[in-house]
Amino acid sequence: MSGSPEYGPEQLARNINDLLQELRVALAGVQLLFGFLLSIIFTDAYRRASDVQHAAHLVAVVFAVVSVALMTAPAAWHRLLFRQGQRPEILRVSNRFAIAGLACLAAAMSSTVFLLADVVLGDWPAILACTLTVACFGLLWFGLPLRRRSATTGRAHSGSLR
Numbered sequence: 001m002s003g004s005p006e007y008g009p010e011q012l013a014r015n016i017n018d019l020l021q022e023l024r025v026a027l028a029g030v031q032l033l034f035g036f037l038l039s040i041i042f043t044d045a046y047r048r049a050s051d052v053q054h055a056a057h058l059v060a061v062v063f064a065v066v067s068v069a070l071m072t073a074p075a076a077w078h079r080l081l082f083r084q085g086q087r088p089e090i091l092r093v094s095n096r097f098a099i100a101g102l103a104c105l106a107a108a109m110s111s112t113v114f115l116l117a118d119v120v121l122g123d124w125p126a127i128l129a130c131t132l133t134v135a136c137f138g139l140l141w142f143g144l145p146l147r148r149r150s151a152t153t154g155r156a157h158s159g160s161l162r
Helices: 008-040 051-080 087-120 123-160
Strands: none
Touching: 008 051, 008 087, 051 087, 087 123
């Protein structure tokens, strides 16, 4: 057997549909965050914000924009390559876009937490809050699933040696 499984057309279609459904859930959060970040600049408090707070806001907006671009790209790829026999490539690329989009969403959320904590609590508590947010997303979204994936892959390889 080869290292990568072969997929039938039905399974590829199901996998692409599953991925697009997952992205719809994540996109709702990104859109809400993006709207919140855009509305901030029209407030008096934003005009009085420090350079650090303006920079944190800009970082959060940039990561939110990149996240939206990455998370909507699979739908564009699917639409543009529909019925072109490109499903394996669409799935491969879209999976990478989705993971990168989630990483950018985590960065946008963490930057937003830093911005809010800096306004409310000040420098060091904001850095701590941001660090804890990065750790939380990193663990829940990446660390634990990758650990599980590694353990599952290790068991599959050891079982095939028998």
